[in-house]
Amino acid sequence: MLHSETDEALMARYQKGDVRAFEVLLARHRKPVYNFIYRFVGDRAQAEDLLQETFLRVIKGAESYQREAKFTTWLYTIARNQCVDLSRRMKLRRASSLDQATGHGDDHNGATLLDVVPDGGAAVERRAMDSELQTRLKAAIEQLSEEQREVFLMREFLNMQFKEIAEVTGVPENTVKSRMRYALEKLRDLLEDYRELARAAP
Amino acid sequence: MTTRTDCHKLDETLMDFLYQELAADEMAEVRAHVDGCPRCTAEIERFQATRRTLGALEQLEPPAAVSAKLLHQAAAAHRRPLWRGRSRLFRYTAVAVPMLAAAAALVLVFHVKDKAMAPIQARPTSTVTAAPAAAPSVSSGPPAEAPMAGEAAPSVSASANKEDKSEGGFELADKPVSGKDKPAPRRKVAVGGGVEKKSGIIGRIEPDVKFKAPSTVPPAELGHAQIEQERKLASGSAGGKAAQPAPPPPAPRSVAADEEQGLKLQVRGAQAPQSAQPTPAPSKPKGGVAEYLEGRKNEPPSTTYRTPEINEMSKSMAQKHEIAPISPDDVFRDVLTSARENNCPRVVERVNLLENLRYASRNPQNMSEAYRHRADCQRNPSDKDNDLRRAQQLRYQIEQRASEQQRARQKPSKAADAPAAAEPAPAQAAPPAKK
Numbered sequence: 001m002l003h004s005e006t007d008e009a010l011m012a013r014y015q016k017g018d019v020r021a022f023e024v025l026l027a028r029h030r031k032p033v034y035n036f037i038y039r040f041v042g043d044r045a046q047a048e049d050l051l052q053e054t055f056l057r058v059i060k061g062a063e064s065y066q067r068e069a070k071f072t073t074w075l076y077t078i079a080r081n082q083c084v085d086l087s088r089r090m091k092l093r094r095a096s097s098l099d100q101a102t103g104h105g106d107d108h109n110g111a112t113l114l115d116v117v118p119d120g121g122a123a124v125e126r127r128a129m130d131s132e133l134q135t136r137l138k139a140a141i142e143q144l145s146e147e148q149r150e151v152f153l154m155r156e157f158l159n160m161q162f163k164e165i166a167e168v169t170g171v172p173e174n175t176v177k178s179r180m181r182y183a184l185e186k187l188r189d190l191l192e193d194y195r196e197l198a199r200a201a202p
Numbered sequence: 203m204t205t206r207t208d209c210h211k212l213d214e215t216l217m218d219f220l221y222q223e224l225a226a227d228e229m230a231e232v233r234a235h236v237d238g239c240p241r242c243t244a245e246i247e248r249f250q251a252t253r254r255t256l257g258a259l260e261q262l263e264p265p266a267a268v269s270a271k272l273l274h275q276a277a278a279a280h281r282r283p284l285w286r287g288r289s290r291l292f293r294y295t296a297v298a299v300p301m302l303a304a305a306a307a308l309v310l311v312f313h314v315k316d317k318a319m320a321p322i323q324a325r326p327t328s329t330v331t332a333a334p335a336a337a338p339s340v341s342s343g344p345p346a347e348a349p350m351a352g353e354a355a356p357s358v359s360a361s362a363n364k365e366d367k368s369e370g371g372f373e374l375a376d377k378p379v380s381g382k383d384k385p386a387p388r389r390k391v392a393v394g395g396g397v398e399k400k401s402g403i404i405g406r407i408e409p410d411v412k413f414k415a416p417s418t419v420p421p422a423e424l425g426h427a428q429i430e431q432e433r434k435l436a437s438g439s440a441g442g443k444a445a446q447p448a449p450p451p452p453a454p455r456s457v458a459a460d461e462e463q464g465l466k467l468q469v470r471g472a473q474a475p476q477s478a479q480p481t482p483a484p485s486k487p488k489g490g491v492a493e494y495l496e497g498r499k500n501e502p503p504s505t506t507y508r509t510p511e512i513n514e515m516s517k518s519m520a521q522k523h524e525i526a527p528i529s530p531d532d533v534f535r536d537v538l539t540s541a542r543e544n545n546c547p548r549v550v551e552r553v554n555l556l557e558n559l560r561y562a563s564r565n566p567q568n569m570s571e572a573y574r575h576r577a578d579c580q581r582n583p584s585d586k587d588n589d590l591r592r593a594q595q596l597r598y599q600i601e602q603r604a605s606e607q608q609r610a611r612q613k614p615s616k617a618a619d620a621p622a623a624a625e626p627a628p629a630q631a632a633p634p635a636k637k
Contacts, residue, residue, distance in 0.1 A: 156253070
């Protein structure tokens with residue numbers, strides 16, 4: 001029953017003290033938010049921290065949440081701000097530190113790319129190839145500028161509309177679309193030679 | 203059909219088209235153009251191919267531990283849900299027990315009416331109770347429980363009496379609850395045995411000022427005075443375990459010295475400021491909570507607690523959870539009931555269960571784990587929870603002291619009292635008997 005309710009309705013329930021409603025919200029959004037954060041910061045440990053921090057803010061800010069506001073917009077804004085803040089703090093640069101769990105590195109370290117690439121979920125027989133592809137995709141995304149990356153991730157992985165992305169990032173919608181386009185073009189260039197591989201690994 | 207203008211238009215709306223954010227008619231229009239324009243078709247395809255490639259990016263599952271922590275936090279931030287659908291008793295227990303615990307920590311004294319207590323009455327002796335334990339262990343439980351009750355047992359201070367009500371201490375039960383007070387014999391058992399495990403913990407509780415601070419003692423000093431008295435009693439006389447004959451200052455299960463000290467600090471701080479409110483104290487309830495409650499039956503429920511801290515806490519919690527402030531009477535009633543139903547030690551667990559959600563263990567042995575989780579949970583506390591946290595902290599300190607004391611007592615024990623002696627474990631609770 002709770003599972004069929006909208007995010008906003010669930011949030012209202014949680015505001016009244018129904019923790020189960022929060023549980024449903026968490027179950028519904030933790031994965032996309034986690035992946036958004038992970039792809040944004042490029043580090044799992046940090047992504048876990050930020051995921052936790054994001055939802056903690058939801059918990060703490062529950063009382064001030066206005067039902068008229070779209071829950072996901074609010075949630076994603078929190079998540080995105082967490083990422084941006086971290087990025088500033090760490091002076092994280094695109095393509096930085098793939099080799100350190102803490103994300104401190106500054107430059108490419110190709111040797112460790114494979115180490116960090118997540119390998120869960122893929123079928124065993126496909127793992128090797130998939131791992132290479134995953135590494136490549138991850139690296140490509142991290143080479144996008146932060147502005148392009150966040151727009152790309154929100155559009156592709158959070159399935160946000162451009163208008164919503166504009167709202168979250170605070171830039172005009174047209175700017176968002178431009179960034180999206182540049183992001184896709186850049187990724188296209190970076191992944192040109194992997195097309196075939198991608199097709200082979202559905 | 204394909205015109206440069208159309209191609210230009212696609213260029214402008216490429217992203218919208220790609221993600222299908224155009225209005226239906228616009229989509230159709232652009233689609234019509236693309237279908238007839240190889241250049242645009244190729245362009246679109248390139249983007250789509252890139253998207254497909256990226257679509258292979260795996261989606262990771264966030265660690266379950268993070269979710270667990272968050273749920274824990276969510277519940278901690280919002281305790282109310284836990285009560286939902288629960289009985290009133292349960293609801294009160296959730297709020298009341300921590301409060302009561304803190305209150306007990308501050309030494310709320312129950313008036314003992316026993317004549318034996320007469321001397322003491324002048325100043326309520328308070329045994330410090332370890333909070334949660336506050337639940338008076340009323341022996342009401344099934345017979346089998348009798349021994350158990352002892353554990354949790356609120357120390358019935360007056361003990362010696364067999365009569366329920368006449369007994370001092372915690373007879374608390376409000377009518378509904380207490381109605382079934384146990385037969386005298388059983389009570390005895392309870393008293394004697396009671397002392398066991400948590401015995402150190404319990405003492406008499408004075409719900410609120412009204413309940414009675416004898417005017418003789420300046421309110422501010424009450425806590426201290428009480429403690430002092432206890433100390434004296436403890437050291438001077440018999441281990442009071444419960445059954446003490448009247449004459450000797452019935453040290454109602456006095457608190458061990460160490461416990462006293464530990465508690466004293468808290469008590470003093472907390473109580474000092476408070477002035478006893480000369481509220482209409484029902485004329486000194488003569489004995490026990492049951493009578494006290496009985497006496498107050500027709501009076502408007504009081505929501506005033508003796509110490510400012512508890513008062514504050516009561517108010518803020520009531521506000522937070524949108525419920526009427528819980529009166530001391532209700533607290534006692536519910537805690538008592540709960541204690542009867544669960545045996546005192548489990549009241550503690552129950553509270554922890556609520557507070558720690560799934561982390562709490564039902565096994566008292568694992569309380570430390572619950573504490574750990576609680577500490578975890580408190581790392582990011584919201585200001586609103588401060589009051590409750592403080593109460594919890596107080597309680598933990600007390601519990602720990604109580605258990606230390608208990609351990610310490612296990613050796614020396616062996617209370618003088620006959621009934622107590624009968625019980626195997628009574629000694630623990632017993633104040634260091636003797637001196």
